[in-house]
Structures are given as C-alpha cells and as structure tokens.
Amino acid sequence: AQSVTQLGSHVSVSEGALVLLRCNYSSSVPPYLFWYVQYPNQGLQLLLKYTSAATLVKGINGFEAEFKKSETSFHLTKPSAHMSDAAEYFCAVSLYNNNDMRFGAGTRLTVKP
C-alpha cells in the first residue's frame, strides 16, 4: 500500500522567507501526489497535484512542488512566505490501480511578521 511521510509537524518562517515543506512517499507503482492546505475551521483545499506529466508542478497561491523519483520526494516550496500562508499542509498519495488516497500527518506552517 502507498503512504506518505511529512517531515516536521511544525515549520515556522518569517514573512518573505522561503517556505519548504517536506514530503516523502512510498509506493510500489508510480504514484499520483497531491498537496492540500487546510485553513482553520475549514475543509482541505487542493494546492497542486502531480499525475506523471511535468515533474515541476505549479499550484495556486505561488506554491510549487517537484517530483523526484530518485529521492521519492514531493517537497512543497514557495519563494516568499506571506502571513496568509499560515495553515496546515497535507501531502497525499494515490495509485493508478486504486482510489485510496492516503494523507500525511500534516505540517503546520507559522509565518512570523
């Protein structure tokens, strides 16, 4: 079965600094990978997804992620953090041969002024 591991349950950055949220996946077949964001008291919202096309995926709100098969990673980055980016971020994986999406434990991003 597939799984993802998010390194770091809490990440704190200053406004304007680089955001890097780490995600490593495990799967026996090529995966589909997703990043979701959850703002307080809301449901999850898709930021971006990788479905075996370009390895560098651009999402909403200036976020992007790069699929690296050799490192089994799909880290999320944003060049310059904004206060509004403070939220919880979830990495998720699914496989072509099942519809069972598995989520990581989440990383809470704090942005300091």
Added chain:
Amino acid sequence: DSGVTQTPKHLITATGQRVTLRCSPRSGDLSVYWYQQSLDQGLQFLIQYYNGEERAKGNILERFSAQQFPDLHSELNLSSLELGDSALYFCASSLGFSYNEQFFGPGTRLTVL
C-alpha cells in the same frame, strides 16, 4: 466553495447515542470519501463509495457504517458513541479515478459528552 455540502455543521450528543452525518457530492462526482480528523489521530481515511458501491475501506470502526444512495449523496452512521469519537468528520468527492483530486466539504464537528 468546493461544491460539497455537509450537514449538520455541528452536532453535540451523549455517549451511547447514534448520529447520522450527511454529505452531498459535487455535481457529476461519483465517488464519496469519509474522513475523521482529530488532534491525536490526524486525518484518517474511513471509507470510500463509488456510484453506490463500497470501493475502499480505511480505519473505520465496526460501530460506524456508511452508504451512498442512488442520487449519490452519502450518509455516515456512527453508533454507540464514545468520548473518543469527538472529531471533525469530512466528506470529500471526486470523479472517481485515482488521479482526480478530492474536493472536501466544510466538515461536521461532532462533540460527544
């Protein structure tokens, strides 16, 4: 607005009781997923239905059950409730293929007293 609706938004009940949570998927989506989110367990996949049939099962307790109706709305039934069942319950929907992102509803917050 994701297009996924969940009712009720909040539910307060007592231990031992039974409740039903309702979800209406986005128009055109055939798959419905249920998740439980709590502070200690994180986001847990419970169960998936596709076009009325159970497709995948996650960490769903035997006291919990779900179904998807011909009009594609879904209900999650929680019985013999315990204090530990207090959580946010999310419904998500997708077209039904593993590379399709899931769209999340706003959630139902269940409090068991």
